[in-house]
Amino acid sequence: MTDTARTTAPTPSEVLPAISVRSAGKIFTVAKGAEVQALTGIDLTVAPGEFVSLIGPSGCGKSTLLRLIADLDSATSGEILVFGKTARQARLDQEYGIAFQSAGLLPWRSVQANIELPLELHGVGKAERAARAEELIELVGLTDFRSRFPDQLSGGMQQRVAIARSLAERPKLLLMDEPFGALDEMTRERMQQELVRICSETGAAVVFVTHSIPEAVFLSDRVVVMSPRPGRIVDIVSVDLGPGTSRSDSLRENPAFFAGVTAVREALHGSPVAPLGADLR
Amino acid sequence: MTTTVSAAAMVTDPSAGGASAGRGAAGRSVARSVLPPVVLGVAFLLVWQLAVVAFDIKPYLLPSPTDIVGQIVVVFPLLWSSLLATGLNALIGLVLGGVLAVVLALLASRVTIFDRMIVPIVAAVAVVPIVALAPILNTMFGSTSDTPRRVVVLIVVFAPIFINTLRGLRQVRPVHRDLMRAYAASNWQLTRTVTLPGAVPFIFTGLRIAAPLAVISAIVAEYFGGLQNGLGSRITSAAANSAYPRAWAYVFGAIILGLVFYGVTLLLERLASRRRA
Numbered sequence: 001m002t003d004t005a006r007t008t009a010p011t012p013s014e015v016l017p018a019i020s021v022r023s024a025g026k027i028f029t030v031a032k033g034a035e036v037q038a039l040t041g042i043d044l045t046v047a048p049g050e051f052v053s054l055i056g057p058s059g060c061g062k063s064t065l066l067r068l069i070a071d072l073d074s075a076t077s078g079e080i081l082v083f084g085k086t087a088r089q090a091r092l093d094q095e096y097g098i099a100f101q102s103a104g105l106l107p108w109r110s111v112q113a114n115i116e117l118p119l120e121l122h123g124v125g126k127a128e129r130a131a132r133a134e135e136l137i138e139l140v141g142l143t144d145f146r147s148r149f150p151d152q153l154s155g156g157m158q159q160r161v162a163i164a165r166s167l168a169e170r171p172k173l174l175l176m177d178e179p180f181g182a183l184d185e186m187t188r189e190r191m192q193q194e195l196v197r198i199c200s201e202t203g204a205a206v207v208f209v210t211h212s213i214p215e216a217v218f219l220s221d222r223v224v225v226m227s228p229r230p231g232r233i234v235d236i237v238s239v240d241l242g243p244g245t246s247r248s249d250s251l252r253e254n255p256a257f258f259a260g261v262t263a264v265r266e267a268l269h270g271s272p273v274a275p276l277g278a279d280l281r
Numbered sequence: 282m283t284t285t286v287s288a289a290a291m292v293t294d295p296s297a298g299g300a301s302a303g304r305g306a307a308g309r310s311v312a313r314s315v316l317p318p319v320v321l322g323v324a325f326l327l328v329w330q331l332a333v334v335a336f337d338i339k340p341y342l343l344p345s346p347t348d349i350v351g352q353i354v355v356v357f358p359l360l361w362s363s364l365l366a367t368g369l370n371a372l373i374g375l376v377l378g379g380v381l382a383v384v385l386a387l388l389a390s391r392v393t394i395f396d397r398m399i400v401p402i403v404a405a406v407a408v409v410p411i412v413a414l415a416p417i418l419n420t421m422f423g424s425t426s427d428t429p430r431r432v433v434v435l436i437v438v439f440a441p442i443f444i445n446t447l448r449g450l451r452q453v454r455p456v457h458r459d460l461m462r463a464y465a466a467s468n469w470q471l472t473r474t475v476t477l478p479g480a481v482p483f484i485f486t487g488l489r490i491a492a493p494l495a496v497i498s499a500i501v502a503e504y505f506g507g508l509q510n511g512l513g514s515r516i517t518s519a520a521a522n523s524a525y526p527r528a529w530a531y532v533f534g535a536i537i538l539g540l541v542f543y544g545v546t547l548l549l550e551r552l553a554s555r556r557r558a
Contacts, residue, residue, distance in 0.1 A: 067459075070463055071462075091465055092465045094464070094465060096463075100456050102456045104454070104456035104457055104460050106457070106474070106478070108478050108479075108481075117464075117474065118464050120474075121461075121474070122464070
């Protein structure tokens with residue numbers, strides 16, 4: 001498989017990957033000392049600026065893998081490097097921005113104050129915070145809502161605030177755990193398009209967990225297909241739909257898009273997709 | 282009298298025009314919520330007065346409202362100063378007890394061992410018989426001091442505020458915990474930006490229970506000797522002198538004080554929740 005980033009022929013000193021996962025595994029100890037192998041033998045490299053989706057059925061460990069990279073959990077084996085640092089050091093150095101399925105906004109803070117939260121925690125001055133929040137509010141199209149509170153916003157708007165917040169410190173890496181999972185299909189497609197635009201504008205690498213095949217194909221440079229029990233990578237599908245800036249709604253009816261969807265689907269099912277009747281079982 | 286005033290306000294408000302229509306509506310809704318209890322209260326006083334006159338009830342059994350009002354006017358300067366003295370005791374006890382409860386709840390929510398140590402102690406504090414404790418405290422701190430009363434209030438208000446606050450502090454959503462970890466936030470930052478603001482509604486619930494309790498316990502604590510400057514002392518001494526209408530006048534002061542405490546707490550809660558919605 002061709003494991004190339006979009007950047008052309010980088011000099012050796014520049015090839016430091018955004019993420020490098022080497023034979024990582026995770027075992028959870030559950031009740032009565034029983035162990036669950038959540039992930040095994042994970043190898044994955046994400047280049048700077050690359051958009052990679054993790055897809056797979058429930059329980060395949062895709063969210064766990066993201067949490068390991070974010071150092072919200074620690075791997076039981078293997079090595080995880082983020083920009084050449086350990087996951088822990090990368091978290092302490094704030095090398096990534098993160099967004100979850102639930103927007104996770106603080107209900108007692110306005111839109112603007114929510115976006116400023118990471119800056120405030122890391123000691124950025126008031127005027128600078130306000131200026132940055134202003135830019136981000138504009139970027140996600142919430143100019144008229146900056147002093148609203150989260151419970152006055154729709155689910156899609158809340159998620160946009162969460163994305164703006166994840167971008168607040170201009171991270172070179174974004175980790176997103178099903179951020180559009182709870183949105184309706186129409187809002188979801190619009191958000192995907194905005195995300196793909198924002199990411200290509202900021203040049204950040206993205207790891208994006210999803211269980212939607214079209215979403216993964218539309219957004220990604222590569223789609224990592226995972227399988228459960230134990231969680232592992234079964235295939236990595238490269239999607240060649242051009243740079244994010246040129247990805248628009250019309251792409252969803254493009255043959256290349258369908259080809260990508262089919263390829264991911266076949267990888268998920270482990271064989272060429274059976275005819276419709278057989279698939280229903 | 283009160284009823285006619287608010288009725289007049291209701292009539293004049295809508296004519297104020299479009300700009301203040303919202304205020305007019307607000308005024309009407311206030312009138313709607315204030316009017317019924319006022320009417321009920323006035324009716325109750327009327328029945329009381331009529332019953333005392335009609336059945337010729339003796340003042341030591343039940344004085345009439347007019348007698349009580351007469352006494353309120355006569356003793357007003359003393360009533361006012363007693364109300365302030367008791368109110369100050371209740372306020373100091375409530376504030377100190379509240380701060381102590383919130384701080385200890387914060388500690389308990391952070392340090393597991395401390396949590397295990399303090400919960401049985403709080404249960405013990407919650408069942409302390411104040412009536413038994415007050416005379417002992419009087420002996421401890423001396424009977425010319427206000428401290429015993431403040432300590433009594435502190436003990437009474439501690440448990441409801443502590444228990445509610447601790448519950449609130451344990452409500453942190455996993456996503457917020459993850460987020461703050463991703464931001465490499467310190468424990469104190471987590472407390473200040475997530476845990477404590479999230480617990481504010483719970484703290485106010487505790488405070489709303491504790492505020493009237495503070496007044497009641499401040500008054501009851503005065504029944505057991507010590508300084509003769511508060512409402513409780515005045516009630517006991519008036520009753521001991523068979524001056525029943527006067528005793529009732531001070532009881533009326535006690536009711537007003539309790540309502541003020543409850544009302545202010547409610548107002549603070551409204552202000553705090555307005556900021557978040």
